[in-house]
Amino acid sequence: MDGTANIAVDVRQRIEDLIADYAHMIDDDRLEEWPDYFVEDCYYRMIDRHSYAKGYTIGIMECSSRGMLQDRILALREANVFEPHCYRHLLSGTRITGEKDGVYTVVTSYTIIRTMQEGDMSVFSAGKYLDEVVFEGGEPKFRSRLVICDSNRVHTLIVIPI
Amino acid sequence: MDGTANIAVDVRQRIEDLIADYAHMIDDDRLEEWPDYFVEDCYYRMIDRHSYAKGYTIGIMECSSRGMLQDRILALREANVFEPHCYRHLLSGTRITGEKDGVYTVVTSYTIIRTMQEGDMSVFSAGKYLDEVVFEGGEPKFRSRLVICDSNRVHTLIVIPI
Amino acid sequence: MDGTANIAVDVRQRIEDLIADYAHMIDDDRLEEWPDYFVEDCYYRMIDRHSYAKGYTIGIMECSSRGMLQDRILALREANVFEPHCYRHLLSGTRITGEKDGVYTVVTSYTIIRTMQEGDMSVFSAGKYLDEVVFEGGEPKFRSRLVICDSNRVHTLIVIPI
Amino acid sequence: MATILNENATLKDKVHWEPGFNHVPYMIYTDPDVYAEEQQRLFRGPMWNFVGIENEIPKKGDYVTNYVGDTPVIVLRDMDGAVQVLVNRCAHRGNLVCIAKEGNETELTCVYHNWRYDLQGNLKSIAFGKGVGKGATKTGGMPDDFDYSKNGMRRLRVETFFGMIFATFSETVEPLAEFLGDEMRENIERLLGRGMVLLGTYSQYMPNNWKLYMENTRDSYHASILHMFQATFRINRLSMKGGIKLSPGEKHHISYSIAETDREETEYDSSKLRAVKDGYTLADPSLIKSWREYDCGTTLAIQTVYPNCIVQQISNSLALRLCLPKGPEECELLWWVLGTPEDTPEQREIRIKQSNMIGPGGVISLEDGVVGGWIQRGTLRDQEKSTVVEMGGRGVAPSGEGRATEVAIRAWWKVYRECMGI
Amino acid sequence: MATILNENATLKDKVHWEPGFNHVPYMIYTDPDVYAEEQQRLFRGPMWNFVGIENEIPKKGDYVTNYVGDTPVIVLRDMDGAVQVLVNRCAHRGNLVCIAKEGNETELTCVYHNWRYDLQGNLKSIAFGKGVGKGATKTGGMPDDFDYSKNGMRRLRVETFFGMIFATFSETVEPLAEFLGDEMRENIERLLGRGMVLLGTYSQYMPNNWKLYMENTRDSYHASILHMFQATFRINRLSMKGGIKLSPGEKHHISYSIAETDREETEYDSSKLRAVKDGYTLADPSLIKSWREYDCGTTLAIQTVYPNCIVQQISNSLALRLCLPKGPEECELLWWVLGTPEDTPEQREIRIKQSNMIGPGGVISLEDGVVGGWIQRGTLRDQEKSTVVEMGGRGVAPSGEGRATEVAIRAWWKVYRECMGI
Amino acid sequence: MATILNENATLKDKVHWEPGFNHVPYMIYTDPDVYAEEQQRLFRGPMWNFVGIENEIPKKGDYVTNYVGDTPVIVLRDMDGAVQVLVNRCAHRGNLVCIAKEGNETELTCVYHNWRYDLQGNLKSIAFGKGVGKGATKTGGMPDDFDYSKNGMRRLRVETFFGMIFATFSETVEPLAEFLGDEMRENIERLLGRGMVLLGTYSQYMPNNWKLYMENTRDSYHASILHMFQATFRINRLSMKGGIKLSPGEKHHISYSIAETDREETEYDSSKLRAVKDGYTLADPSLIKSWREYDCGTTLAIQTVYPNCIVQQISNSLALRLCLPKGPEECELLWWVLGTPEDTPEQREIRIKQSNMIGPGGVISLEDGVVGGWIQRGTLRDQEKSTVVEMGGRGVAPSGEGRATEVAIRAWWKVYRECMGI
Ligand code: FES
Ligand code: FES
Ligand code: FES
Ligand SMILES: [Fe+3]
């Protein structure tokens, strides 16, 4: 990949920071900020790599507006019943693979360690992010974020976004 | 977080290198170097995120001087009895969150894979480092390093620092 | 380590990109590209850290030419029988430890999460890469890549290179 | 069904279950002997086990692997175009014959020693079966009296219904249509009669006995209570018109409701039920936008086909589920999320948005993935104690009206005790 | 205690344990039947189980969850301000009632179907217990003869002592004060009588049977040998003045020593014991700085309260520990690290520094987290063989002087055999 | 061998194995009672267990840890230079005496309470064995009648053969030379007689019963079929000259072949065997470059020494393997990859390159690491059913010619049934 060839160093840095900050936001349980990382007309989707390759249109989560992101968090905080737990994101190899009309396509590998309240830890999810990042008012934001999980299995449930 | 806005690129780079080198030092079992990563009047503490949030003053480890760091390693080498094992640090999303009077506050996510001598591997710890970094004689050093583990559980024992 | 002191920023960046791209190539199952990441007269070896310390000459894999790398992939695609699975590389702390006659020595920690086709995930391998990188026609390539696994155990089999 | 009505003395002794279906001993969710016996008496008993859908194997030679209970099977379309289900095990030394989860083969070859089977599971050839070399120098090979016809792969009886594939180990079970019964067939036809388009699949792995999940799906009582999202947006409330249907013999069930008919119900006063939150509105209501898909007006229908298959309509979200036992204390739920060939782009879009309500990440159904595990942990000790399943009485009569009842659960256990002989 | 003195014929047969307490069959650390029986005869037997401390639940409605043996329980302060301990299980279908590890509730509501209990565990209401709708249209609901009073949550007897909360399943066990006995109460009062401040908590998960850890805590013999750190800095040496106290009936014990009184002891000559390193000095001795906190001069006191509670004073480091069985081959050690309201800032600082000696990362006690696992691995095979517990003889008489003895371990097994009936 | 020929009634009953060696009940690969009995009757029966090689412990005091079955042992060279094998367990309370995988000690000291043993396992001293203090003030210590000589570490009988170390629990088993028999000794001497250089070690952890791997190594039939790499490059084809040797009593076996002698064999026509790919050439053939190392021309020899040791020659790649049981459904394969002191640099280079064919990542043998797991999954249910082991007949007569036979597997089970008494 040399999509990065013509990308200014600071642009790259700021996109990498966006992706790092997003992970800290979730791991720190600052979920109300989640929608702010996206533009209004955004797309967030979680699907396993096998289904993605097959072109299935339905995955684990599908949000096609910032409002739907807000509703996910509202449901998590107010409606859904689950056992307290937290994530730890591990990010690796963020690479800008291209740029077109100010839209940067970015890939990043991730793994999430889930820790339950009683202390048991497990590898909850591994995969990669396929992102479209734009600069809105000088700030980098996700126009689209695809979470491609390596596994088609979810253990118990998934309520905290990845 | 835009604490990094006014941070010089090379300062950031050197702080990131400090944090990476620290992890290699531990994973390579060069533990005698451990205290050198801190200033003399330093603070090292390991505590789980739940206890940290509650403001408990006692965690898994508490070292309030470089001497105590040395003593930890001396005990590990000379006194403590345990089964040979090693760590592999995975670091993610190092971010400088602020700077005041030459003290940089830095956050980094981590996960440690522990490998026992007979070969079994496990996710031993996940969490984040909350650091205060200063430059001493031009070299970045930890003035304070908090290890905030996601889990309140330690499997078997912890003798090698994180 | 201050081997990086005199290394130009962009050289460092390009070496880090090489190492990140290599991981994406494997995780994306673009294995036919694997040999292209090496120079013709290359060396690839996988061995556990204990055996490496003892100086054993035989490890898990030994390739001493780009042709042998090609043959490994040919065998994987055409001859070997195994259950479909994929890797997710997590890289951490890439550091250039020195440079001599255009050969850069680099260390990077890694962990691999293996996902089987039915969805079970496990920590398959953790360790570090010890690389020698050269620039060939302006492109960074591996002259030598040592994979030093923390564990001497391999679960079931290893057919996809690390 | 004489064979299965045989009492299971040893197990009966171990479980000592008082008569009736209004109490279930905790032990039933953890005991390894109970688990092993279920494999024989339920999954290999007089049941039609759902094993997949036809449009995953459209072409001759297409196969997918799956499980009947915890027995690995291959579901394939043979060279005559017929669907076959074979136990995924080589007659030679027991190796899995199909390793990949899906593929296409004109014959089945075991990788270990290349024994070859046709797609009906008949053993066709054995590598070096005639030995190596010829005449005098010939060595090895199979005994002359080795009977190829007795060494095929185990083949199950198969029937399909509107794209759903069912298989059975039983030689005596009634035909599928009869097994399902009229009402069950009607509901499947209503939902799948237009044909199916596979929109997605995923798996939810749960830390509980598979029966706890099956009870959950037969439990119309919990639906609008545990799942606050559902109650709040009136997707399903017990005060809606609806009821429970049971097939003759109580094997299968349907719990249905019709949203337009919500009766005023003081129990939903939020002061009394934690399931209803006031002033809780969606920033983007398109998530719950729906269209009137069925003339009958049914907006929710959860159907179970004994022992472990679920047919789901939640508003316009259609899905099939299979709950696979994975040892006494774990199970895996496989999902097939569906549309129809007739869907307009708008309708397809609605199905996609509604998919946020279901599955391991569904704002409605994610809770179903965790309660089972909590019960497993809550009942781990006191194995001799029992649950109370008395909502709506202690009998198993279908409920024409209303779903504040556990009748479908009691019915499930009635069938269970009959088959298990305890 | 007639019931528990009943001999346990089957188990006795399986374990075939020779008489006496100076040999322990390895099997006792791995056998699942032994484990299951312990849950009944020990943890639900005539024991007061430590379940937490009062200042984790200061306000009405505060609760924490914990375990008695491996039975999940809720420890709470009810609306009358009384401490209650309830089995964390809903009477309906067995769901965990409290999901979070801690919280505050004015009543307990099960999320599955909203059955509601007061903080004494009495069942107060059942969602749709009266069905849905009214009069003729009424459907569902519980049977009229359903008895709310018989369907509460299981409530345990509770007593507290200087902030420590104890609970029991037994109706017959003597009151807590009597259960503890004078010397045990005195030591707890000495350490906790000033009140407690919770300075920290953590958990240590160990790959061994819980009894191996309890033996370790009753084992005054290993203390200064395994833990070289301790011997080297004379925090605890067998040559110090000290002894073993046993409660009447030998259930509980205290091992104590007084640092100022170290006798000259040739055994500590480093040439003979690997536990003593010469010329080993701390770069920062503040780690082991201490003050004379108790008039009696006691500098170390390890107390065990049967079956699995530990009260610790190591110099100025105070802690409570609970060793929870997690199946035959695993256990979890919960720690409450304490200070007192009277601590001066300097004293608090000393307690914090000394905390480096304890817990899973403590330079002294980290070894206790691993020896159990080594024994588990070392004895996995040869289950019929036994340990040798004869240091200090074969009897169970308290040792007024000296701690080079395993008497407290023998006493532990004496009580064990009585309760288990083997 | 009277003791082991004793029939094992209970197990026989449980397994109900029809007479003969041409069928193996699936249950044998999963049953925990079978597993436990193997530890006694095989690994502690009349067998010489391979436990390591002498040049891992060249100096006095050198030790490595390993396992006999699943019993942890220490393999060491004592101060007289003799090799000793001790059960790695302290006589006191069962702690592992050696924690590290390897090291050098002049005596063995248990870290828990410093009991000290010499390198023959004799108990030499007990910390505070005489108590603390002197005369009147003396306290603690061991009973006067405590017998040191009866409290040593369990020591096994040991014999070595060309650097291979074997140990046994049995007092009655014949000497090692006799146990191996002439042909087995000759093959070991042929490969290791020049002395050994340890080139590498690794471990392969497999999700299957250990016996499935042992069958695999006795299975000359699969070699050239499963491992396409091998067939394609004529490293081993059933059409080559070769055969199966069995030791008297059938305990051990050798499967060998001579590459230069490939007979024309239509079965290898790629249209019939998936194991042969046409036009498959290596970019760097140096991987399979070899030299004629042995006058006999043998290019492949896989030897098994009962119960779980393998001696390997694949072309010029030499290795020893030990298959350790790790519970009924897992095993660990330890590898010692070898060269000889006589190797020229070119020969050493060839051995290194050929090492790509073996081990967990070997293009030939990686498949052996996974088929066992597939069989475990394929046979999990239907435990009462059996494998078919009839290639080359149903008897156990060695095959002078040809390897398209499962005779060595049948022979393995013959010995197994005799020893296990089932
Ligand atoms: S196991 Fe299938 S061919 Fe041998
Ligand atoms: S299980 Fe608690 S209310 Fe139903
Ligand atoms: S266990 Fe070995 S000395 Fe006590
Ligand atoms: Fe539900």
Ligand SMILES: [Fe+3]
């Ligand atoms: Fe201790």
Ligand SMILES: [Fe+3]
């Ligand atoms: Fe093989």
